[in-house]
Amino acid sequence: MMQLTAWAILLPLIAGFLLLFARIGGLRLQRSLNLLVVLGLVFISFELVKLSLTGVHQVYLSGNWIAPFGIVFVLDQLSALMLLITALLALGALWYAIATKYDQKGSHFHVLFQLQLFGLNGAFLTGDLFNLFVFFEVLLLASYGLLLHGNGRLRTKAGLHYVVINLIGSTLFLFAVGALYGALGTLNIADMAAKISIAPAEDLGLIAAAGLLLLVVFGVKAAMFPLYLWLPSAYSHTSAPVAALFAIMTKVGIYSIIRVHGTIFGIEAGDLASFYTPWVLGLGLITLLLAAFGVMASRGLREQVAYLVLASVATLLIGVGLNSPQALAATLYYLMHSTLIAGGMFLLADVISRGRGVHEDRYESAPIMPNAILIGSVFMFGAVAMTGMPPLSGFFGKVLILAAALDNVWFFSVLGVILVSSLLMIIAMARAGSLLFYRTQPVNVLPGEPLNRAAFSAVIGLLAASPILVIFANPITAYTESVAIQVFDSATYIEAVLSTPATQKAE
Amino acid sequence: MEWLMAIVIGVMTSAGVYLTLRARTFPVVLGLTLLAYAVNVFLFVMGRLTIGQPAVIDAAATGYADPLPQALVLTAIVIAFGMTAFLIVLALKARGEMGNDHVDGLHLADDERLVEQTPSQTSQETKL
Numbered sequence: 049m050m051q052l053t054a055w056a057i058l059l060p061l062i063a064g065f066l067l068l069f070a071r072i073g074g075l076r077l078q079r080s081l082n083l084l085v086v087l088g089l090v091f092i093s094f095e096l097v098k099l100s101l102t103g104v105h106q107v108y109l110s111g112n113w114i115a116p117f118g119i120v121f122v123l124d125q126l127s128a129l130m131l132l133i134t135a136l137l138a139l140g141a142l143w144y145a146i147a148t149k150y151d152q153k154g155s156h157f158h159v160l161f162q163l164q165l166f167g168l169n170g171a172f173l174t175g176d177l178f179n180l181f182v183f184f185e186v187l188l189l190a191s192y193g194l195l196l197h198g199n200g201r202l203r204t205k206a207g208l209h210y211v212v213i214n215l216i217g218s219t220l221f222l223f224a225v226g227a228l229y230g231a232l233g234t235l236n237i238a239d240m241a242a243k244i245s246i247a248p249a250e251d252l253g254l255i256a257a258a259g260l261l262l263l264v265v266f267g268v269k270a271a272m273f274p275l276y277l278w279l280p281s282a283y284s285h286t287s288a289p290v291a292a293l294f295a296i297m298t299k300v301g302i303y304s305i306i307r308v309h310g311t312i313f314g315i316e317a318g319d320l321a322s323f324y325t326p327w328v329l330g331l332g333l334i335t336l337l338l339a340a341f342g343v344m345a346s347r348g349l350r351e352q353v354a355y356l357v358l359a360s361v362a363t364l365l366i367g368v369g370l371n372s373p374q375a376l377a378a379t380l381y382y383l384m385h386s387t388l389i390a391g392g393m394f395l396l397a398d399v400i401s402r403g404r405g406v407h408e409d410r411y412e413s414a415p416i417m418p419n420a421i422l423i424g425s426v427f428m429f430g431a432v433a434m435t436g437m438p439p440l441s442g443f444f445g446k447v448l449i450l451a452a453a454l455d456n457v458w459f460f461s462v463l464g465v466i467l468v469s470s471l472l473m474i475i476a477m478a479r480a481g482s483l484l485f486y487r488t489q490p491v492n493v494l495p496g497e498p499l500n501r502a503a504f505s506a507v508i509g510l511l512a513a514s515p516i517l518v519i520f521a522n523p524i525t526a527y528t529e530s531v532a533i534q535v536f537d538s539a540t541y542i543e544a545v546l547s548t549p550a551t552q553k554a555e
Numbered sequence: 556m557e558w559l560m561a562i563v564i565g566v567m568t569s570a571g572v573y574l575t576l577r578a579r580t581f582p583v584v585l586g587l588t589l590l591a592y593a594v595n596v597f598l599f600v601m602g603r604l605t606i607g608q609p610a611v612i613d614a615a616a617t618g619y620a621d622p623l624p625q626a627l628v629l630t631a632i633v634i635a636f637g638m639t640a641f642l643i644v645l646a647l648k649a650r651g652e653m654g655n656d657h658v659d660g661l662h663l664a665d666d667e668r669l670v671e672q673t674p675s676q677t678s679q680e681t682k683l
Binding site for chain 2: 178182185189192196199201204205207208209211212215216218219222223225226227229230235
């Protein structure tokens with residue numbers, strides 16, 4: 049079963065190269081191959097989730113080199129969960145891209161899509177800090193291509209900003225990795241965590257600085273204040289399927305903070321134990337407030353959804369910053385919800401934009417779009433889920449996070465910021481809905497293209513995650529709790545990684 | 556020698572930061588390249604400075620140079636090289652599409668007007 053872990057990374061890589069050659073066979077072949085591989089990834093990640101439920105860390109030694117010397121891939125419940133969310137989101141985004149024929153707008157959409165999944169899955173599975181950097185670069189390079197797919201002046205401008213800020217982030221990542229290697233003499237995350245408790249006192253300052261530098265890098269990915277300015281323009285100017293897939297990209301930053309900081313600066317790190325959490329919590333609170341203002345101030349639906357993504361990331365940062373297994377369990381529940389719903393909302397914004405013709409998604413009076421009642425109901429549903437109103441999953445996620453914050457000294461700030469920002473977002477979404485669906489012009493001509501039912505099914509599919517998360521809330525929260533307990537038990541992680549023996553050749 | 560390396564890295568980084576903050580795309584590309592050079596040297600130095608020591612196992616050796624940073628630097632150089640190439644192409648595309656090489660494209664007011672022109676004209680047509 050060890051091989052299955054490796055296949056979650058290898059399959060998209062091989063598929064990416066195959067798709068490059070499949071261009072000769074035409075778009076049809078590329079589409080079916082890509083869809084088949086994504087379905088395969090969904091299957092693999094379901095299997096991996098089942099496998100991880102045993103609570104044993106599955107360690108894959110690449111090249112059969114034992115742990116601190118070789119690169120290891122570690123599958124635990126958290127990685128398995130992230131893989132599953134990625135695969136499901138990718139399925140929805142890909143289906144939408146195929147149904148709207150978006151992939152025809154330029155070559156290599158399918159190749160880049162698979163390489164993006166390769167980078168994402170690798171980042172979620174690797175147990176080595178430098179390898180994490182390499183997978184970050186892979187997923188970033190693929191994302192540059194996807195972001196710029198299709199054309200447009202504003203897209204190029206937003207893409208340029210996105211590329212430059214991520215290149216600076218990569219440079220900072222290398223500085224942090226170099227400093228940590230200089231101080232600890234290892235790059236394996238488990239080994240670093242083991243070495244940090246015996247590091248000499250004069251090195252602690254350097255290690256803390258490197259740790260905070262890493263937080264900046266992951267903050268750029270996760271769009272943490274003050275590093276979030278690239279997100280709204282990049283997400284709102286790119287195409288809908290790509291924006292939907294990018295809903296997982298910010299979560300890579302969150303995952304990295306949980307994995308790298310949570311393990312290296314865990315409870316056993318001596319003086320540096322959890323020294324980063326006040327930063328994450330405080331910056332998360334500021335990000336959430338600014339995101340709520342951004343939601344209020346948006347002039348178009350796509351921009352608004354981008355700010356809603358920012359708000360969900362900020363809520364996740366708060367959950368991580370609370371730093372308890374209970375809070376982490378709530379955070380992971382909210383992460384599942386927010387990733388899939390945000391993906392669905394980006395697709396829905398595109399459906400609305402197509403239905404309104406030249407008015408696109410801007411908040412201005414336009415003729416009634418085709419199938420306005422159906423689209424409007426789905427919009428209402430998505431808005432309720434996204435802003436966190438009962439009875440959908442956003443509400444439960446926020447309640448769980450607030451319940452976990454009860455014992456924290458920051459409780460009243462957390463409570464105030466989350467509730468006020470939710471109120472602002474509810475007001476803004478109500479305004480958006482009434483502008484889009486009620487303030488219409490009495491014109492007999494339908495302005496936009498008719499509803500693409502195949503594409504719309506992708507929206508429904510992703511938004512269906514919300515009622516599922518509510519109906520099965522009990523088993524799912526039990527699962528996220530077991531994930532959180534496993535993440536906080538970093539001693540077992542370190543033990544599992546460092547003690548895995550190399551497989552012996554059969555004599 | 557540590558002092559010399561520290562000064563070299565510091566000067567390269569500060570020059571890189573200065574150029575990255577410029578408003579035209581070409582200096583930004585140069586700045587990112589300088590930052591990449593600085594971080595490569597920094598990574599290399601993190602294995603400590605040793606002279607004349609073998610990096611791989613040698614029976615006659617008295618000590619070893621750390622081989623890992625050399626491998627890391629090699630990876631980092633390749634990645635930075637690819638990224639710079641991509642950024643140059645993107646900067647050229649931006650120059651072609653936006654009409655100048657300012658990182659924000661045209662003057663902001665022009666930009667907004669261009670965006671708003673199309674829909675307002677068409678909405679008047681539909682009203683008529």
